[in-house]
Amino acid sequence: MISDTILNVVDLHKKYGDSIALDGVSFRVRKGETKVIIGPNGSGKTTLLKCLNLLVKPDKGRIWLGNIEITDPRININKIRRKIGFVFQDFNLFHHLTVLNNVMIGLVKVRKLKKHQAYKKAVDALSTVGLDNTLYHKYPAQLSGGQKQRVAIARALAMDPVIMLYDEPTSSLDPQFVNEVLQVIRKLAKNGVTSIIVTHQIDFALEIADEIIVMHKGRIIESGRPTELLSNPQNILTKKILIRNFRTLR
Amino acid sequence: MDFWSNFLINLVQGLTTTLQILVISIPLSIITGFILGFARVYGNKIIFYISTGISTTFRGLPLIVTLLILFFGLADLKIYLSPFWASILGFTLCGGSYISEYVKGAIQSIEQGQAEAARALGMNKLQEIIYIILPQTLIRALPGVSNEIIYMIQYSSLSFVIGVKEIFSVAKTFNSLYFRSIEIFTTVAFVYLLLIAIATLVFKIIENKLKIT
Amino acid sequence: MNYISLIEYLPYIFEGLLWSLALVLGGLGIGFTIGLPIGTMITYSDKYTKFILNVYIWIFRSTPLIVLLFLFYWGVFPNIGLKLSPLITSIIVLGLRSGAYQSEIFRGALESIDEGQILAAYSLGMSKIQAIISITIPQALRISIPSLSNEYAILLKDSAICFTIGVLEVLTRARIVSIATGIALIPYLIAGIILMMMTYIGLKFFHTVYKKTVIPGLIEGI
Numbered sequence: 127m128i129s130d131t132i133l134n135v136v137d138l139h140k141k142y143g144d145s146i147a148l149d150g151v152s153f154r155v156r157k158g159e160t161k162v163i164i165g166p167n168g169s170g171k172t173t174l175l176k177c178l179n180l181l182v183k184p185d186k187g188r189i190w191l192g193n194i195e196i197t198d199p200r201i202n203i204n205k206i207r208r209k210i211g212f213v214f215q216d217f218n219l220f221h222h223l224t225v226l227n228n229v230m231i232g233l234v235k236v237r238k239l240k241k242h243q244a245y246k247k248a249v250d251a252l253s254t255v256g257l258d259n260t261l262y263h264k265y266p267a268q269l270s271g272g273q274k275q276r277v278a279i280a281r282a283l284a285m286d287p288v289i290m291l292y293d294e295p296t297s298s299l300d301p302q303f304v305n306e307v308l309q310v311i312r313k314l315a316k317n318g319v320t321s322i323i324v325t326h327q328i329d330f331a332l333e334i335a336d337e338i339i340v341m342h343k344g345r346i347i348e349s350g351r352p353t354e355l356l357s358n359p360q361n362i363l364t365k366k367i368l369i370r371n372f373r374t375l376r
Numbered sequence: 377m378d379f380w381s382n383f384l385i386n387l388v389q390g391l392t393t394t395l396q397i398l399v400i401s402i403p404l405s406i407i408t409g410f411i412l413g414f415a416r417v418y419g420n421k422i423i424f425y426i427s428t429g430i431s432t433t434f435r436g437l438p439l440i441v442t443l444l445i446l447f448f449g450l451a452d453l454k455i456y457l458s459p460f461w462a463s464i465l466g467f468t469l470c471g472g473s474y475i476s477e478y479v480k481g482a483i484q485s486i487e488q489g490q491a492e493a494a495r496a497l498g499m500n501k502l503q504e505i506i507y508i509i510l511p512q513t514l515i516r517a518l519p520g521v522s523n524e525i526i527y528m529i530q531y532s533s534l535s536f537v538i539g540v541k542e543i544f545s546v547a548k549t550f551n552s553l554y555f556r557s558i559e560i561f562t563t564v565a566f567v568y569l570l571l572i573a574i575a576t577l578v579f580k581i582i583e584n585k586l587k588i589t
Numbered sequence: 590m591n592y593i594s595l596i597e598y599l600p601y602i603f604e605g606l607l608w609s610l611a612l613v614l615g616g617l618g619i620g621f622t623i624g625l626p627i628g629t630m631i632t633y634s635d636k637y638t639k640f641i642l643n644v645y646i647w648i649f650r651s652t653p654l655i656v657l658l659f660l661f662y663w664g665v666f667p668n669i670g671l672k673l674s675p676l677i678t679s680i681i682v683l684g685l686r687s688g689a690y691q692s693e694i695f696r697g698a699l700e701s702i703d704e705g706q707i708l709a710a711y712s713l714g715m716s717k718i719q720a721i722i723s724i725t726i727p728q729a730l731r732i733s734i735p736s737l738s739n740e741y742a743i744l745l746k747d748s749a750i751c752f753t754i755g756v757l758e759v760l761t762r763a764r765i766v767s768i769a770t771g772i773a774l775i776p777y778l779i780a781g782i783i784l785m786m787m788t789y790i791g792l793k794f795f796h797t798v799y800k801k802t803v804i805p806g807l808i809e810g811i
Contacts, residue, residue, distance in 0.1 A: 181708055208714035218709035222728045222804055232713035235723055267806030278709075285713060436785040438746035441760060441777055448767065449774035452590075526651075533653040537753065544655060557664030565652045565660065572651045 130157040131192075132289050132320045133178065138187035140173055140344075147173040148184065149344035155289065155322060160315040162331040163324045164367060165341035171324040172215075174341070175293050178322070179210040192288065208236055211282030211290040215297050217274045219266040219281070225252070226262040229281045237285065251284035252277070255310045272303030276310055283314070290314065292323040328368060332356065340364050383550050383560065390546035391567065394532055397460070397542065401467035401532075402525055408468055409475025409521070410513075416476060417483045418505070427476070434473040440534050442466045447538040463535035471528050478520025482513045515586050522579035529571050543567060591770040598766040602779055605759035609787065612679055612748035612758060617741060619684025624691025625726075631692060632699040633721060642692070649689035654747050657682050662754050679751040687744055694736040698729035731802050738795030742788050749784060759783050 133155040140148040147170045155161055163171050176182040178189065180196060180203050188197045196206045219228050229251055233244035252262070255276040266274055275295055282290060292311060296304040308330050315321050315334050325331055331338055332352040339349040340361070348361045359365045415427035434442060447462040457465065486509060494504040536545035547564045551557055631642050649657070662678045673681070702725050710720035752761040763780035767773045 179712055181711060204711075204714045204716050206714075207712055210712070212709075212712035214705060214709060214712075216705050218705035220706060220709065220724055222724075222731070231723060232715070235719055236714040265805045267804065269806075281709075281713070436788055437781045438749040438760075438784055440746075440749050440752070441781040441784065444760075444764075445774065445777045445781065449777050452772060452774040530651070530653040533655050534750065544653070547656070548659070551659065551663060555663075557660065558668060561656055561660035561664055565648075565656045568653055568656065569648070569651050 131155070131190075132157050132159075133322075134190040135178070136188045136190075138174065138177055138184045138189070140170075140177065140182065140184050146344045148177070148187075151187070151341075151344070151346055153339060153346065153349065155320060157320055158318045159336045160321045160323070160334055161337050161339060162335035163322065163339045163341060164326070164328060164331055166367065168343075169341040170344040171341055172293055175212075175291050175322065175324050178291055179207050179212050181212075204236070208232075208285055209288050211279075211285060211287035213275070213278050213282055213290070213292045213295050215294040217266070217271075217278045217298070219274055219277055221266055224263045224265055225257070225269070225277050228266070228277055229284050232281065232285050247284050247286075248280070251280040254283060254314075255280045256306070270303060271299040272306040275299065275303075275307045279307075279310055279314075283319075289320040289322065292321065292325070294324050294326065296325065296327060340367060342367075379554055379556065383546075383554075383563075386546045386550070387543060387563070387567070390541060390543040393460075393540060394542040397463055397467070397532055397535065397540070398529060401464050401471065402528065404464070404468040405471030405475060405524075405528070406521060408472030409524075410479055412472060412476035413479025413483065413513075413517075414505070416480050430469070431473040431476045434469045435477070437470075439466065439470045439531050440537060442470055443534060443538050459535065459539040462538055463532075463540050466535075467528055467532070471524055474524045474527075475517070475521055478517045478524070479513060481520070482516035483509060485516055486512050518579070518583060518586065522575075522583075525579075526572055526575055529575060530568060533568070590772050592772065595766065595770045595772055595775060598770065598776075599779070602759055602762045602766060602776060603783065605757060605762040605780075606783060606787070608676065608756060608758035609745070609748050609784065611676065612683060612751060612756065613741065613744045613787075613791075615680035616683030616687050616744050616748070617737075619680065620687025620691045620740070620744075623684065623688030625695055627688065627692035628695025629699065629721060629726065631696050633717070646689040646692055649686045650693075654682070654686060654750050655753060657686060658751065658754050675751070675754045675756045679748075679754065679756050683744060683747060683751075686747075687740060690740055690743075691737070694733050694740065695729055697736075698732040699725055701732060702728050731799075731804070734795060734799045734802070738792050738799075741791050741795065745784060745788050745791065749780070 131154055135154070136152050138148045138151040140146075149170075151170070151174055153161070163174065165171055173182055177184045177187075184197065188195060190196065191206060191209065194201065194206070196203070220231065223231060226245075226248055229248040230241075230244045233239045233247055234241065237244075239247070249259075252258075257273065257276055257280065261269065261273065261277075266277070269277065279290075279292075279295075295311065296307050299307065304327070308327065311321070311323065312330075312334055323331070323335075335352055337349055338352055338355055340347050340355070340363070342363050348355065348359065348364045355364060355368065359368065412427045412431050415423050416431065419427060437445075443463060443466045446457060446466050447459060450457060450462075490508055490512070491504055494508045499507070532542065533544040535542055536548065539545075543564055547560050551560050554560070627642050627645070631639050658679065661682050662673075662675065666673050666678060706724055706728070707720050710724045711717075715723070748758060749760040751758060752764065755761065759780040760777075763776035766776045770776075
């Protein structure tokens, strides 16, 4: 086991009824790495991500977070989830809580911090994503899509996770808000936050990924550095996916 | 005669009376409900106020008070209704008022476009109501109506306070004679549960039949 | 027909308001204490628990209130050695029945909350119980307010039925007065009007609470 491996995924399988979502997926993420997963809809990207914090239980396969095998049934999964930051496509901010309380609740209830400690961390996280105190007491429904997603990122970030998982973070956003969220993700990645991002934004993927993983029908069909994939795609499908989405590539 | 045979025979007689009341009240209250409901949506100012007034009053008054007023209260004004018919009038007014709420809601849930399409075809208001609105109202109001009818089956027991010899009055009489309360009232509860189960089943079947159309 | 005594008896009828209020608030309170846990359990637990709880709900929702009142007052309580007053018996029975209705209300509210809320809670590392208590129940409570105000209105009408086991609420008193004076219409009308007024005031109260607890920006029904 390489000592700076944050996440090690081995041979994940998942079926929903008769349809295969994951068909033997394996990969490794090192500390500070930014991995981007791309692929057509239905290729299993979201299922994969949700398996990583065990929101979805894989049928087969093992996952290690650092030294701990999180697929071991004896593990207390709640303790594990605290260390993994998850950002949903639909934000899933808690409707009945203010922005500040959304970010604080995990700190208070799960990490059992005292209120003033939680407050400090929450304010920190919120300023990292570029939101100031004018928004602290607003409710999610009063925010724009971009603001909501940034609060969601702050909420996950405040827990000091060892890895951040982003599930199509901009897919539910109106076009004018996509950039502000991508900027935050970019900033965090540049600062060394280990990240896995599932996205359709190919330009963004090519820009910030240390490695791109291409998925199709539940399998990883290719993976590599952005420059490699662009210049020398091994798989016809890779080329198709890149071309379909990347504007200036021909 | 021993307790159980005596009790059960009388219970069946009471059940017959209950069923008679229900068989008359349920259709009457549905008709009343539809009339009031449509009046509240389509009526002019006077009709609207009268129908809303009736509906609000009989939804606000507890059924038991309505029954007592219809039987004892009207007697003060020299209007004498039999227990049986006072009950039917009470259930019709009360049930009809609740059903009119469901009907009103159902009509209002049918989008504007339907009425517009009807008129674009050249139908007049009456045709529009009969051919387009009414059928859809029947379907949409069905859950509410079936809910109300189940309430009516339960609350039919109240007519004993004005002297109707239905199921509950039988139970009360036998209770004061024999004092075997748990057996008596559990049996009666069971009878009502059975009636409601049957009614629920009937409505499920109707609902499924309508869904296909 | 004794109209003079009738006027003297009016305060007596109005006093019944306190008993009616006790019945409604007691029933609502007990119903809430039973209904919230049961509704939550039905939404989140396994099918065996669900089944047993659903049996309780079915029995207490489908049996006529008056049958339950008599069953408990003449049957159940004496048999377990409890000599409870008509008032207490009524509050308990109303509470058990309201609990069944309220559990359905809360179940509906909990089920209407989108799954993403719970997923997000889990992602932060919350356990199922933490997620239920901190995230879904607070939202469900607010969603339930309109249905609860409806339940209040129904309970108020049901409270009048307790006159059959002799609770001294407004209807019982109206009946006593009507027998004493020989006039039926006016006492019963007054009882009815008192109950209608109580309903109206109560509904206004619930409406105000609903307005005050609105989640800013959230459009209802979305």
